[in-house]
Amino acid sequence: MTQACIAIAGGGIAGTACCISLDQIGIRPLWIAEKQTAHHRDHIGETLSPAANPILEKIGLLSLLRSAYHRPANSIYSAWGSGRLHERNAAVHLEGPGLILDRPVFDGDLYKAAQETDPQHVTANVSHVERKSGKWELSLSNGESYRADFLLDCTGSRRIIASTLSEIQRIDHLVCAHCFLKQVDTDITPTPATVIEAVENGWWYATLLPDQRLVISYFSDPDLLPCKLYQDIEAWHNLIEETNYIHQWIRTAGFSVPTPPRLSSAGTKWQEPATGDRWAAVGDAACVFDPLSSHGITTALWMAYQASQFIPDSLKGDLRLQEQYTETILRGGYNFLYQRTQIYAQETRFSDSPFWKRRHPSESNPTLPAKRHQTSTQDSQLLFP
Ligand SMILES: Cc1cc2nc3c(=O)[nH]c(=O)nc-3n(C[C@H](O)[C@H](O)[C@H](O)COP(=O)(O)OP(=O)(O)OC[C@H]3O[C@@H](n4cnc5c(N)ncnc54)[C@H](O)[C@@H]3O)c2cc1C
Structure with missing residues (x-):
């Protein structure tokens, strides 16, 4: 019997x-x-939660984390809810530290590991998808076309299939302005740490990458950012100057900010539903959460593993596991909102600012989870294992 094409x-x-x-x-x-x-x-997004370890172990890739290119995320300092900087040392947490990944190395290692499994690999993009006689017909950017029985949409924010077959729930329009800084004074040894700092119109995240660059990210809403920030170095410098700790770190560790930031979307959104008849969205194509959670990579790994568990049954017409996956993503989304609201509520210094008002609990705040979707911690651990 010929094997179904996934x-x-x-x-x-x-x-x-x-x-x-x-x-x-x-x-x-x-x-x-x-x-x-x-x-x-x-590629932005380098904090790997320790929750990723058991999933990587399941798929035989835990050894990827032993690469000398990644460093333990032992020290995280945050000024959130008060002007003082608090340290959270991972050594005191049972689950151990997460990692600050060298993202290109990690992504490259995963890509190589996938190639080594010898899939039928076509180096192209999918440019058109159509359903014909119960099969997916895929037209590719290289002119070729293929037929498949089940389709996994792993195209990130492009969502090539999910966007046409299900609704998107867009919760906010959070934007990330980020840039990578090189050290100009190499006599200084910068502290391998992560700093999170809440400010009036958003929050900052800075971490020392394993390759000794400093990545700084400012999260805010599009209407609260200076106009054309991506080409306005002065406005970027001014924003940095308004911080208490981020600008001090840049200066004292010998970094400079030579370019304006790049902007990327970091808003919370998910597909409802994330799967359907012989298709499933996995990773960012299914859901994207405010990077405050630092769980995007872990969630993508978890979803990929789950997809491999339900597809054989789904192809035989037993949809129970697939439905569980769909439901977990949906409930996980609402549960994430609940957790996020609690975290943002800890910051009360800027309660008049639109950024914080939009995220604080209130009767009229539509971003709060509907009661029917509130779930137990156990459920949320399924999505954020
Ligand atoms: C600002 C920011 C900070 C973040 N920080 C963290 C963090 O600290 N920790 C964390 O865990 N997560 C973080 N994340 C989230 C994390 O980076 C993502 O969740 C993760 O990269 C998702 O992987 P993915 O494979 O689903 O999507 P992507 O990485 O977007 O991959 C999608 C792939 O699909 C390809 N593609 C697109 N269209 C097509 C097509 N038509 N045909 C074929 N291929 C196509 C693309 O080229 C790409 O290779 C952050 C995200 C943002 C925006």
Whole structure:
């Protein structure tokens, strides 16, 4: 009997982890993913939660974390809820520290591991998808076309399939302005730490990367950012100057800020539903949460593993596991909102600012979870394991 064809679109964390998880259960997927490019060097999002470890272990990739390119995220300092900087040392947490990843190395290692499973790899993009006679017909950017029985949408914010087959729930429009800083005074040894600082119109996140660059990110709403910030170095410097700790760290550790930031979307959103008849969204294509959670990578790995568990049943017409997956993402989204509201509520110094008002609990705040979706901690651990 010929094996059903499972197509994976996307070569990020979700796509590569799907390849690897399917290989573990003896399925050789059709993997449509471009080669990783040089711009991958500046992929933002490098904190890996320790919750990722058991999932990586399940898919046989825990050893990737032993690479000398990553460093333990032992020290996290935050000024959130007060002007004082508090340290949270991971040594006192049972689950141990997370990691500050060298993202290009981690993503590259996953990509290589996926290639080594010997999928039917086509280096192209999916440019068009159509459902015909119960099969997916995929037209690719290289002119080729393929047919598949089940389609995994791992295309991140592009959501090539999910966006046409289900509704998006967009909760906010959080934007991240970020840039990578090189040290100009190399006589100084910068502290390997992460600093989070709440300010009037948002919050900052800065961490020393394993390659000794400092990445700084400012999270705010589009209407609260200076106009055309992406090309206005002076406005960027002014924003940095308004911080208490971020600008001190940049200066005392010998870094300079030579360019304006890049802007990227960091808003919370998810697809409702995240799966359907012979398709499923995995990773950012299914849901994206405020990076305050630092769980995007872990969630993508977890979803990929779950997809490999339900697809064989789904193909036989038993949808119970797939429905569980869909429901967990939905409830996880609302549960995340509940947790997020509690975290933002800890910051009361800027209660007149629109940024914080939009995230604080109130009767009229539509971002609060509807009661029917509030879930137990156990449920949320399913989505954020
Ligand atoms: C500002 C910011 C900070 C973050 N910080 C963290 C953090 O500290 N920790 C953390 O865990 N997570 C963080 N995240 C989230 C994390 O980076 C993402 O959740 C994760 O990268 C999602 O992986 P993915 O594979 O789903 O999507 P992506 O990484 O977006 O991969 C999608 C892939 O699909 C490909 N693709 C697109 N269209 C097509 C097509 N038509 N055909 C074929 N392929 C296609 C793309 O080229 C890409 O390779 C952060 C996110 C943001 C925005």
